[in-house]
Amino acid sequence: MDGNSLPSPLSAKYKGTFGYYTVRDRLPVILTKVVDTLCRMNSKIADQYDEEHAESLKNICGRISQLKYEVQTNKPVTPIQDGWADAIVWDKYYKKQKTLIDGAEPCWFVSPWLYMECYMYRKIMESIHLSKLLGDKIDPFRDQKEQAFMTSQAATIAVSMDLMEKLTKLDEIAEPLKYIFVHYLKIALWGNKCDLSISGGDENTQTSCPLAQVDILEPYILVDNTSQVWDTLVAIKKAKSGHGQLDIVLDNAGFELVTDLCLAELLLSSGFVSKVVFHAKAMPWFVSDVTLHDFHWTLQMFCASNNMGMSHFGNLWQSRLKDGSWSLRVHEFWTLPHSFHEMEETVPKLYAELELSDFIFFKGDLNYRKLTSDRSWDFTTSFQKTLQGFTPAPLCTLRTLKCDTVVGLNPGQAEKVEKEDSDWMITGSYAVIQAYIP
Numbered sequence: 001m002d003g004n005s006l007p008s009p010l011s012a013k014y015k016g017t018f019g020y021y022t023v024r025d026r027l028p029v030i031l032t033k034v035v036d037t038l039c040r041m042n043s044k045i046a047d048q049y050d051e052e053h054a055e056s057l058k059n060i061c062g063r064i065s066q067l068k069y070e071v072q073t074n075k076p077v078t079p080i081q082d083g084w085a086d087a088i089v090w091d092k093y094y095k096k097q098k099t100l101i102d103g104a105e106p107c108w109f110v111s112p113w114l115y116m117e118c119y120m121y122r123k124i125m126e127s128i129h130l131s132k133l134l135g136d137k138i139d140p141f142r143d144q145k146e147q148a149f150m151t152s153q154a155a156t157i158a159v160s161m162d163l164m165e166k167l168t169k170l171d172e173i174a175e176p177l178k179y180i181f182v183h184y185l186k187i188a189l190w191g192n193k194c195d196l197s198i199s200g201g202d203e204n205t206q207t208s209c210p211l212a213q214v215d216i217l218e219p220y221i222l223v224d225n226t227s228q229v230w231d232t233l234v235a236i237k238k239a240k241s242g243h244g245q246l247d248i249v250l251d252n253a254g255f256e257l258v259t260d261l262c263l264a265e266l267l268l269s270s271g272f273v274s275k276v277v278f279h280a281k282a283m284p285w286f287v288s289d290v291t292l293h294d295f296h297w298t299l300q301m302f303c304a305s306n307n308m309g310m311s312h313f314g315n316l317w318q319s320r321l322k323d324g325s326w327s328l329r330v331h332e333f334w335t336l337p338h339s340f341h342e343m344e345e346t347v348p349k350l351y352a353e354l355e356l357s358d359f360i361f362f363k364g365d366l367n368y369r370k371l372t373s374d375r376s377w378d379f380t381t382s383f384q385k386t387l388q389g390f391t392p393a394p395l396c397t398l399r400t401l402k403c404d405t406v407v408g409l410n411p412g413q414a415e416k417v418e419k420e421d422s423d424w425m426i427t428g429s430y431a432v433i434q435a436y437i438p
């Protein structure tokens, strides 16, 4: 690779990589779990609707079982045919991928891992969308996401009560605001460990106290640009007299979303910004990613809670959505296979929207992979270089490592961590707080 050429995209064609293990073993497990979940819905659907709907559900299961067969036997990619608006974009992307492999058919164990994994989740939704009766009524991951929220209640109560206490006496407490910010930034960072894709859909909730774990996990942060982030937010507060806009590109529902809402509330309540824009997924994605429904359901659960902190924030956050200080957006781009440096050309309006932001947090591993175009970069490559010009605003990624690509490390750092834990890149045990501040 010379100074201009790019390292190759991660792919299941490279045996021994996490992409290979994912396509060979993990994706079939996730597809099997989806079929099991939908089959268990059969009697509920028959009661809720009728036998015709139950039959339609069986057809959906059949299509997803066929998809699993195609993954396992490395069949070529087939077009998205559910007539949704993004199908055209997927088709253009497919044609471009074909040219990259001299006209050969993109397939599971040859094409880029990022493309194939995003394509799988889109094909799951195509299988559902093709059902005329159930096409927009089913989120195959809903039960798992809601279960994840319910089993993280202790942690959710802990952060809700702690944040409420701090915010109600912000002027009096001795703790400098920076300390509180750093604490809630790192609670949001480690909230990313609660991801149902890495666990193949198995329970993966926050069981330990998130407040206590911040200090314990400090040594596992491999790159920590927290101070630059803090300084930038202070500068934004001054330059915009507290009327700046923060954007958070969300990742997982459940406890991770709770931590994102808390971070947003801290920055708004303490006057750093006056507007927060949350970006959710337009369809169920990577098992636990936040959809519009998940976001609203989470706030409803907060409102309905008998915990004082949760109900306080549930009511406050619903009023923020009403008064516009919080807004919730979806765009099809976040559920396309594109890396983020392709955004400006692919969806210029979204890029222009992000340029209006004063600061953008990107949550999680899939967003990190798309920020850095999911390539086998040298570990010491600068984060900015891997953005390849994706710089709509000052930004920061809060990511626990769950995929074998990471950049911005010091010389020798990767080798040192590898000796400590040979799975350091794929279990979510290590993390990065990496900022691009122009």
Ligand SMILES: O=P(O)(O)OC[C@@]1(O)O[C@H](CO)[C@@H](O)[C@@H]1O
Pocket (backbone or CB within 6 Å): 022, 026, 117, 192, 195, 196, 197, 198, 199, 251, 252, 286, 363, 364, 365, 366, 367, 369, 400, 402, 403
């Ligand atoms: O984006 P998230 O929720 O932090 O992680 C997504 C993920 O679980 O899915 C992919 C592997 O299947 C990896 O990017 C990562 O492990």
Ligand SMILES: [Mn+2]
Pocket (backbone or CB within 6 Å): 195, 197, 251, 252, 286, 288, 289, 364, 366
């Ligand atoms: Mn996710």
